[in-house]
Structures are given as C-alpha cells and as structure tokens.
Amino acid sequence: MDVNGAVIVLTGAGSGIGAELGRRFAAAGAGRLVLTDLDGEAVQAVAEQIGPVAQAERLDVTDEAAVAGCVRRVLDQHGRIDLFCSNAGVATGDGLAAGEEIWQRAWQVHVLAHVYAARAVLPAMIAAGGGYLLNTASAAGLLSGPGDAPYTVTKHAAVALAEWIAYSYAEHNIRISVLCPMGVDTPLLRTGLRAGALGARAVAASGEVLSVGQVADAVLRGLAEESFLILPHPQVGKFWAGKAADIDRWLAGVADLVSRADRAAD
Ligand SMILES: NC(=O)c1ccc[n+]([C@@H]2O[C@H](COP(=O)([O-])OP(=O)(O)OC[C@H]3O[C@@H](n4cnc5c(N)ncnc54)[C@H](O)[C@@H]3O)[C@@H](O)[C@H]2O)c1
Numbered sequence: 001m002d003v004n005g006a007v008i009v010l011t012g013a014g015s016g017i018g019a020e021l022g023r024r025f026a027a028a029g030a031g032r033l034v035l036t037d038l039d040g041e042a043v044q045a046v047a048e049q050i051g052p053v054a055q056a057e058r059l060d061v062t063d064e065a066a067v068a069g070c071v072r073r074v075l076d077q078h079g080r081i082d083l084f085c086s087n088a089g090v091a092t093g094d095g096l097a098a099g100e101e102i103w104q105r106a107w108q109v110h111v112l113a114h115v116y117a118a119r120a121v122l123p124a125m126i127a128a129g130g131g132y133l134l135n136t137a138s139a140a141g142l143l144s145g146p147g148d149a150p151y152t153v154t155k156h157a158a159v160a161l162a163e164w165i166a167y168s169y170a171e172h173n174i175r176i177s178v179l180c181p182m183g184v185d186t187p188l189l190r191t192g193l194r195a196g197a198l199g200a201r202a203v204a205a206s207g208e209v210l211s212v213g214q215v216a217d218a219v220l221r222g223l224a225e226e227s228f229l230i231l232p233h234p235q236v237g238k239f240w241a242g243k244a245a246d247i248d249r250w251l252a253g254v255a256d257l258v259s260r261a262d263r264a265a266d
Helices: 016-027 040-050 064-078 100-127 149-168 187-194 198-206 212-225 235-245 247-265
Strands: 007-010 032-037 054-058 083-086 131-136 174-179
Touching: 007 016, 007 064, 016 032, 016 040, 016 212, 032 040, 032 064, 040 054, 064 100, 083 100, 100 131, 100 149, 100 174, 131 149, 131 212, 149 174, 174 212, 187 198, 198 247, 235 247
Parallel strands: 007 032, 007 083, 032 054, 083 131, 131 174
Antiparallel strands: none
C-alpha cells in the first residue's frame, strides 16, 4: 500500500491517532484526504492545519446511511477510495454493570462502524481491482483491557471482523491491516488517567505510553509492508503468543497486574 497519491478516508480524525495519521499521510504525499469525525469543529481544524489536500466532514460512524453517503460523495468527487481507515473509538471505563446503552455504543462504534464502512466502500474497491482497509482495534482486542469490559469485548470483535474480511476478500485484492496499540498519549487515555480509571492505570502500568507520532511510524511501516497486524508495541505479539500457549498463566499475570494497579491507586 503506497499512500503517495492515494485517496484516503479517515474516521475519528479530529483528535489523537486519527489526526496524526491525517498529518502523516499528507506528509507522505496523499493525493486526497477526507477527514471525518463526530466532532465537526475539531476535524475542520485538523484539515485546515494540514492544508488544501485535506477536506473535513462531520460523520457519526454509527449511522450507516451517513457512512454510505460520505463514501458516495468521495467517489463522486475523487473517482476512487484507495484506503479507508476506520479509527473512531470510545473508552467506557465500565465493567459488567455498564448499562445497555454503553454496551450498545461500544458495539456500534468499534464493530458495526467497521461493517458499515466495509459494506459501503468494498464494491467500488472491488470494481477498481482492489483496495485497502485500516481498522483501528487495540491491544485490548488481542490481550485484554482490565477495567473496561465493553471496550475489550468489542475490540476483540473488531479484530475478528478484520480477520474475516482479510480471508473473505483476498481473492478480490482487498487488503486489510488491524492496528493494535497498547497505551497511546491521546485524550482517550489521558481522560481515563485523570479520572483514576483502572483501565487507564493498567494500560500505563503494562508498557510504555507511545506518542501518536510513534504510532503513525508503525502504521506507515505496516501499510508499506501490508502486514495484517500492526503492533506499535512489539511486545504485544509476544504477550499474545504467551496467552495462546498458556491461558491459565496469562490470566494469573493479568490478575496480578490489576491488583498492582489497584494498590498503586491507594
Ligand atoms: N489512546 C490509546 O491508548 C489507544 C490504545 C489502543 C487503541 N486505541 C484506539 O485508537 C483509536 C483512536 O483513539 P485515540 O486514542 O486517538 O482517541 P481520541 O479520543 O483522541 O480520538 C477518538 C476520536 O473518535 C471520535 N469518535 C468517537 N465516537 C465517534 C463516532 N460515533 N463517530 C465518529 N467519530 C467518533 C472522537 O470524536 C475522537 O475525535 C480508537 O479506536 C481507540 O480505541 C487507543
């Protein structure tokens, strides 16, 4: 996947990882960047900072008609979409007691939004001879996210969906990467840390919190290599293999991490 000259759509581009990906894709010579976010003002500001290659649109990724409309407009204006990045995400900080609405929201933003994007964009990509999806999940989707059950469960589903798309559409030259970082210094993590949330503390205790620039470096490398898994924290691959090799040992290790994070908060 060469981003140079590519027509790229990004969701959740008004902040954090998405905004940085927009800046880095522009620096790497993207032909057109369509930056979208639920927060229309924030994404407009990011597009203005990037310059004329970028355009901004307010888009709620949980609204299938709106996602399809956005894809149609980009295809009308620019003729093709080479890369669609489903990146929007929300942390909940909740456990089993999270209300129905919170569980549904996590499912909609982390899973159904990826389904809506793929449904909207794949026909045009297939007709064009191929295309690329970049779906942001999380290390919580391979390992786990202590303190946030709706986030963990739906990020696992996001990884499963990406795997499913990878093998189901390979014959149509549709390629897909799934981005699975641990802690990244963005408002999503900072808000949790400020609130003293267990999930955010456990993330900070389990490895280096990366800058959005470090994550963008990993994404550009992963896209160039067309790697299915993009792991800005390489140790996630080792932890994932360890989990598969001995789940009981792995669960005991996470339980220990949770109790250390709890003790550190006292
Ligand atoms: N920050 C971390 O530690 C971390 C770690 C692993 C994975 N991630 C994932 O990275 C992605 C980006 O998160 P971030 O850390 O940059 O957080 P962020 O809060 O800075 O950015 C997330 C963006 O998504 C947008 N968004 C939320 N709901 C939306 C909706 N319904 N429609 C459209 N946009 C919506 C928000 O407005 C926000 O601009 C998320 O999927 C997140 O789960 C983050």
